Amino acid sequence: MKNCRVQLLFTDKDMVIKILTVSIILLTVTGCQNGRQPKVGPSIQAETREAGHSYIAFTALTGQYWQIWTISSDGGNLKQITNSKMDKRFPTWSADHGAIYYSSTNGQLYCMNVAANEEKQIYASPERYESLIESPGGVYHVLVHFDSQRLDDADLWITAAGELNLKILLKDKGYQNAPSWSSDGNQLVYVDSTGYRTEEVCQLDIQSRRRIQLTNNNRTDMLPSYSPNDSRIVFVSDRTGDYEIWIMNSDGGNDKQLTESPGLDSFPCWSPDGNKIAFISGRSGELALWIMNADGSGQKQVTHGMQCMYSSWQRTFGK
């Protein structure tokens, strides 16, 4: 069936030529603009395990360790991706969807080539890193660096993808973590600890390093993520006394609560088209992956019978 589809697609020779031409131009432009050779992860073009579906990566307790799993957006194709004897945290997709980055509980970073089933440690260092995110086009990596001597001290560092040339991107008092790229790669949203048990969502302009605080309520606002068109930010807040998923405009205005359930609702991420949000919820008695519409309607449990944490949906930047 798959072969038939491929044959049908390629019967129009003109169309094929047009697609190839556009692809070459796009690749050339991207390469020139950035002047960099991506990347540390495997360069496998868009994950095509099942045409028409995008994939969500998450961690699940598998035996004694938390492993990376993926599932397609319709809830099918559940697949265990990693198998090594260590806990995995904060999985994120590479820009080309061919790899998943994650960190270990010891603060070491790894890259899993999904197609080749190959796990590789990256940026090996005695330092402790977490939450690697790859910029649009796979040019830069931003990651969270933890101070090994001091409690609750973390900063954002940046490097050209694959080059062990880490530089401080943002270092403030306390910790800055959970970064997420805008689709044009010019901004990040991240979390800044502003006091005891208070975290606020902030925005950083990469070029000017100008920071804007987007939330201000002396509660915990965390795990922000830009929508694919950058107009909105989904995040988690405990301002109602319970961790729930919220959404706001990218300037911090018009915030709205999307979930309301006892227990944890956290780790939200956008679908590539911006119409849906995946998240982790404990409302059913197990920490499961859920999907809802971006307005909070249609909340549906996707995984069953497994304890899950974190979620990362394949993103298509620039839409």
Added chain:
Amino acid sequence: MRNISIICSLIAILSINCYAQSELLQITRVSHSVKSISIPNNEDVIIRFNVNEACNCRVVFFDQLANQLRVFDIPNANSGPQEIRWDGLNYSGNPTQDEVVLYIIEATTSDGRNAVYNPADQTGGLSMKTLEYTFDRETEKIEYVLPKACKVRIRVGLKDGMFLGNIVDWEPQEAGRHQFIWEGTDSSKIFNVKNRKDLELQMTCYTLPDNTIIVNSRPSQQHISKPADLVNVKREKLWAIKGKDIHYQHDPRICHQPQFSITFPTAQKKDENQVCLSGIVPVRIDIAPEDFIQLVNARFEVMIFVDGIFIHEVEEGMSPFTYQFDTTNLLQGRHVLTVNILGYHDHIGVLSQQLIIGERQ
């Protein structure tokens, strides 16, 4: 002029009538004979109060989750003093399992007017921030005075370092002077920090409502924990919890030192108290099932210390949590590994484990 007089007279008559109809039914002079009772010692409490007119009276006892434990009716009570006696047992004749019980008095007249005595909103859950205590290192005596009955926690830790556990773990205590002996050990009885300069004792407490009876029904303190269904809204209908001390707002079942275990899947165990390690070894931390949900819902951090020195921290904890412990930089011999589980709702679990570090593998 005549019209004005008539209007004034009518107003006066109406006012008198309204006053007569709105005469307040009142519950006054409420007292309890004792603040605490011990069920094993067959103690009971007498609740006394006054009503200012004939009415039906009811005294209802609730636990902290607003579950009704027992009801005492005094039908057709005359105006004047009333009393009931409670032995700490619930409807089924079993000892109440909660250490903190609230009573509410209701009075209703035959024409439907009623009064309720429930000072919990005004008197319960107030943070007592300025309490002073003393710790005499020679006599090992901790002493403090509570101006009101409170729930009390005293936490031990090292300044800018690890926590060592609660030596008083959210116990309900009467107003007055309290003193007890603490020999200076942590909850694992491994460290003695009595003479350390960086020792910090942190006392946290909030007031219990005036209509509280403290019930001791067990020979030793045990926590009533339940893994799921920790959300209780019924409580708020009976007494206010919003805006009060954060621990008063919590479901009382979660207010205690969380429990967890430390295991070394690949290590040799020398005896019950010591583990022999060498090289890089996994250290597994498992939150106890009864504390898992509340910690996950509140989120928690994991902090790891060796011999009191910070070595690792994970902001977003999970359970089980496996840390690859590199022992190669440690001197051979005895060491202590301490793990702190820091719930974001201010509940901290503490556990230490003695280690013997052997030769490098």
